[in-house]
Amino acid sequence: MVSLSRPLGKAGRRWLLLFHRWAGIAAGLFFALWIGSGLVMLYVPFPTLTEAERLGRLVPIAWDRVTVSPDDALGAGGLGGVPVAFALEMQGAEPVYRIAGQDGARATVSARTGVRLGPLTPADARHLAADGAPDARVEPIDRDQWTVTTRYDPLRPFLKVALGDPAGTELYLSQRTGAVALDTTRFERGWNWVGAVTHWIYLTPLRARAELWRTVLLWLSGFAALGALSGGAIGIWRLRLRRRYAGGAVTPYRGLARWHHLLGLAGGFGLSVFIVSGWISMNPNRWFASTSPPAALRTAYAGSLPALALAPQRLRDFAVSNTRALRFAAIGGRWWIVAEAPDGPRTVGADGAATLDARTIAAAASGGFADGPLRSIRPLAVYDAYWYPHGTDPRPLPVLRLRFGDPAATWLHVDPRDGTILQRLDRSGRINRWMFDAAHRLDLPGLTGNRPLHDVAQWVLNLLAAGIAVTGIVAGWRRLRRIRSA
Structure with missing residues (x-):
């Protein structure tokens, strides 16, 4: 039994080394991109229209122009059933009822005439978003980088209005409802290309196909997680604190490989947790229920x-x-x-x-x-x-x-x-809170709500992980060059 287990153990370690080496070469660049983009996301979130921004763009209701009752507006909307959302607000100088049905359908009804309003025109969009400013540019958009997710599907298509202001503000108005659905600035768009877009691999042709995008991310992050975990196993296996290597060294490696090993020992656990929790965020096998009410x-x-x-x-x-x-x-x-x-x-x-x-x-x-x-x-x-x-x-x-x-x-x-x-x-959501939010975002008691301390912890762990990724990328590049020149 002993004579059989030794060669099997040796073969297993050899295959573990080979897998980690080539997994690192294949996924090393993704590690570096995920780490760098994650740090950007600490400060610049993906563009969205917040409730404060939405209310800030509305003017007070002109009550003297409201002549249609809510019941009549529901009838004119023609959506049927109890609406998911139903509100009275202003659209330019016109008071309107905005109605969302159970099936996602939308209707906008004039509170002045009781008529269901038709699709928004470019001239309407320019007037509503930019008050007719001559520098404003209007472009029809069905789906782009910032409106790629399915949550915008009930509002498509859009008219994107570039205001021409110093901030480079662009507003997306739903042609179906006439409401502002999203606002972005040049600062948000620029940083998100190296932040959320890179981190989530949010390329429009891929992200527009939600299930394909999810499958790609599951396999990619799963493979990367195995690469990180194999590196942790090798790092512990090759570490010697008692029977040290020649010269009293705790690692058998030299040069760049030595730094990769030592950085892996210092930050490998954090990197492995980060990658595994990122894989969990894609909800493998639909383990976790949505936090939105069904x-x-x-x-x-x-x-x-x-x-x-x-x-x-x-x-x-x-x-x-x-x-x-x-x-x-x-x-x-x-x-x-x-x-x-x-x-x-x-x-x-x-x-x-x-x-x-x-x-x-x-x-x-x-x-x-x-x-x-x-x-x-x-x-x-x-x-x-x-x-x-x-x-x-x-x-x-x-x-x-x-x-x-x-x-x-x-x-x-x-x-x-x-x-x-x-x-x-539910129970699965509370488990996911610890497996993803705590592990990936460091939303931990003592750190959550304490922004300076939370950011310091993120930077320390991510810089250690970056050191592992960069040394691995350089080592992999050198190996590939040697193979090519052999």
Whole structure:
């Protein structure tokens, strides 16, 4: 048995060395790109239209021009069923109702005439986005680098308006709805090419095919993870702290290989965790449920609704100072009116008397969990291990955490101000929080919310990983040159 195990062990170590060598040559450049682009992403996120930016681009509602009731607007929209989103706001000088159906369809209805508005024209886009500025350029876009993901599909096609301002701002207006869907600046676009686009391999022809992109990333990151793990195994195997090598060295290597080995011992664990957690982020085998509430839960949360029965003249009674939008939210079989202003929303019942509270939210949410009772309601006034900010994405406080006794042990995080379900977190999502957010983003207790300390930890780990990647790339290049010249 001993005589057989020794050659097998020797052969196994040889194949491990060969695999790591060629895996490093094949994936080394990806390691370097992922590390560098990840550091950029700490400071420049992928372009998106934040809620503050959306409200900032809206003007206060011209109440004297609102002559169409919400019920009539729903009828004119023709989408049917309880809308996923329904709001009154301004589109230029025209008050409009914006409606989103359960199937993703969108409709915009004039609150002045009651007519469903047609596709936005380039002249309309120039006027809405740039107030008719002569330097503005309008370009029709169906899908580009910044609107590549499927979340924009219900809004396509777009009219991209380049404002010609010093920041190089470009606005994307949906031709279907007339609303601004995205804004980008020259700074965001430039840094994202070496940040998120590189890190996620977000090349438009590939990312436009979501399942193909996911498959490519799964295989690539999985192969890279095996390369990193094999390097860690070799690094520990070749390390000698007691019976040292000649000259008292702890490593048998010299020159560049010595640096690669020592840097691997110092930062290899962090690099392996980073790569493996990146593979996990692609949700292999669909292990982790989405954190977005599913359609069935949203429908149950809305409940069976009566007509709003609000005359257009009454809508102004629900406004607050500087109201930019009036949102009609369906919660627990009742309509609630959310007045959105830059300093935050205010929510009251459509009857003008009821106030949205935790009990009402909990009763509405419980309708989506017939197989599990509500276990607890907990208001969170401070961040904790499962509700926390990340980088430039500050999550709102306070929130309500609703815990259910269903088989998936679901938690819901709900904004108590307007009843919006912000996150669905089941057992798999809480596991993913530690396997990805903690491992990949360093969203750890003590680091999350402490931006300077979090960034220092990221830089230290990533610089060590960069040293491993760069020394491996140079060593691989030298080997390939020797093979070519042999």
